[in-house]
Amino acid sequence: xxxxxxxxxFYDRIVMITLKNGKVYVGLISELHxxxxxxxYVRLVLFYSGYRDHKMDIHLLKDYNLNVYEQDExxxxxxxxxxxxxxxxLTFYEQDVYxxxxxxxxxxxxxxxxxxxHIF
Numbered sequence: 001x002x003x004x005x006x007x008x009x010f011y012d013r014i015v016m017i018t019l020k021n022g023k024v025y026v027g028l029i030s031e032l033h034x035x036x037x038x039x040x041y042v043r044l045v046l047f048y049s050g051y052r053d054h055k056m057d058i059h060l061l062k063d064y065n066l067n068v069y070e071q072d073e074x075x076x077x078x079x080x081x082x083x084x085x086x087x088x089x090l091t092f093y094e095q096d097v098y099x100x101x102x103x104x105x106x107x108x109x110x111x112x113x114x115x116x117x118h119i120f
Contacts, residue, residue, distance in 0.1 A: 028047075
């Protein structure tokens, strides 16, 4: 996971972090603190937040309507600090993949096959 933290931090890659309690955060890592494994944390500038349900499906409920590349008074950065010990998973986030996986009109199998390049 450390490699993914560093790649996100240095190359401004958007990540999705799932916590052990089921909360989900999507955003950019703005700070890494790695003094000791038990006290390591990341600060994430939030784009979205939500949760995973009992089937591990992702529900992003809060859109922070943020463009970190435009600085104006209406653009407030909202961040969250997460202890590394509380992170269940970290993945790079792609909006088009999220949209395809959460389309209610397609079956799970057809979504999966489209993701791997098969076309019906």
